[in-house]
Amino acid sequence: MDNLAHTLIGAALGRTVAARDLPAAGWIGAVAGNAPDLAELLLRPSSWLGHDGATYLVFHRGITHSLAGAVVEIAVLTVLIGLIARWRGRSPLWRWIVACVAVTVASHLYLDWQGSYGLRPFLPWSGRWYYGDWVAIVDPFFWIVPLVALAWGERRHWRPALVYLLTLAAVTALVVWAGRGSGPVVWWVQVVTIVAAVVCLVGWERHWFGVAGRRRAAAYGLLVLALYVGASAAVATVVKRYAMAAAVKRFGPDARGAALTVVGRPFHWQVIVASSDSVAGADWAFPRRLDDPAVRAALETPSGRAIAQFARFLVATVESRGSDRQVALWDARYHRAPPLQNGFAAVVVPVPFAR
Numbered sequence: 001m002d003n004l005a006h007t008l009i010g011a012a013l014g015r016t017v018a019a020r021d022l023p024a025a026g027w028i029g030a031v032a033g034n035a036p037d038l039a040e041l042l043l044r045p046s047s048w049l050g051h052d053g054a055t056y057l058v059f060h061r062g063i064t065h066s067l068a069g070a071v072v073e074i075a076v077l078t079v080l081i082g083l084i085a086r087w088r089g090r091s092p093l094w095r096w097i098v099a100c101v102a103v104t105v106a107s108h109l110y111l112d113w114q115g116s117y118g119l120r121p122f123l124p125w126s127g128r129w130y131y132g133d134w135v136a137i138v139d140p141f142f143w144i145v146p147l148v149a150l151a152w153g154e155r156r157h158w159r160p161a162l163v164y165l166l167t168l169a170a171v172t173a174l175v176v177w178a179g180r181g182s183g184p185v186v187w188w189v190q191v192v193t194i195v196a197a198v199v200c201l202v203g204w205e206r207h208w209f210g211v212a213g214r215r216r217a218a219a220y221g222l223l224v225l226a227l228y229v230g231a232s233a234a235v236a237t238v239v240k241r242y243a244m245a246a247a248v249k250r251f252g253p254d255a256r257g258a259a260l261t262v263v264g265r266p267f268h269w270q271v272i273v274a275s276s277d278s279v280a281g282a283d284w285a286f287p288r289r290l291d292d293p294a295v296r297a298a299l300e301t302p303s304g305r306a307i308a309q310f311a312r313f314l315v316a317t318v319e320s321r322g323s324d325r326q327v328a329l330w331d332a333r334y335h336r337a338p339p340l341q342n343g344f345a346a347v348v349v350p351v352p353f354a355r
Contacts, residue, residue: 003037005142009111009142010107011026011150012029013104013107014027014032015215015217017029033107035070036064040060057309061117066121069123078098081097134233142225144192144193145221148203150221154214161204168200184265232266239259240259243257260333272313272332290316295329297351303349304349307346315335324353334346
């Protein structure tokens with residue numbers, strides 16, 4: 001998921017787990033909730049610069065988002081937080097530091113897994129991707145719900161109030177603006193967001209929770225999200241069964257099917273079915289052409305290997321241009337037409353004619 005969601009969920013988890021015993025538990029949770037992305041940025045900053053999409057596909061959600069990487073991140077963050085506590089003249093509460101950091105780092109892996117982008121939890125031993133297909137990679141409820149819960153538990157001072165007010169206004173404006181006309185956010189999500197913003201302001205002004213109740217407020221927010229995810233998972237299970245049945249009906253027993261989450265439209269999924277030869281959606285279809293000699297040659301290049309290890313539904317086309325053949329390779333999850341140049345989940349590889 002996006003980093004705002006990781007930050008807010010991490011802060012809410014930190015407060016829920018350790019607010020009674022660990023100073024700044026929310027802040028620790030917010031940082032630890034982003035640890036896999038921060039570690040990835042430190043280890044391979046070039047993969048985030050956008051100059052080489054293939055490099056990004058190889059390293060994003062790589063070893064830093066694996067179970068092995070999470071263990072290292074938890075250990076490093078625990079030691080750093082303990083050293084900061086000693087530097088500030090406090091005795092580190094190691095048990096609560098470990099609990100807070102471990103839960104919030106784990107939340108990052110879970111949040112990334114629950115969507116359709118996927119996760120490789122068993123690196124470096126296995127590069128297999130796993131997908132929950134429950135909730136979209138960007139979901140407004142993962143912003144507004146923890147934001148309200150955190151605001152209700154904040155101290156009554158103009159500085160934190162201003163931060164929460166600006167964040168709340170930005171999130172509400174983004175959801176409403178993105179849903180204008182036929183935008184990606186469905187109307188009822190906009191309504192829920194506006195109502196939640198109003199309830200947030202009323203609850204803070206009337207002091208429904210406050211600092212003494214911040215742990216309880218955060219727990220309530222997480223419970224609401226858990227119920228929402230549970231409902232999404234239940235519906236997704238039914239939709240995925242339908243997708244597999246449709247795949248088998250169209251392509252036979254060896255077919256594959258998936259129900260991909262749709263950003264801005266909770267409880268809506270896009271069904272994709274595929275065989276070794278073709279991939280199709282509701283109103284489109286492509287021949288995959290993976291057995292073409294030029295495609296096989298392109299898949300042996302670094303860019304080809306990168307897209308092949310990432311793509312859930314790999315598709316290829318071949319065009320002759322001068323002395324070369326241009327092989328376009330892309331993931332049908334993200335593109336509905338052959339790409340003209342390198343981009344996210346798509347590469348174009350020149351393959352010379354054999355001489």
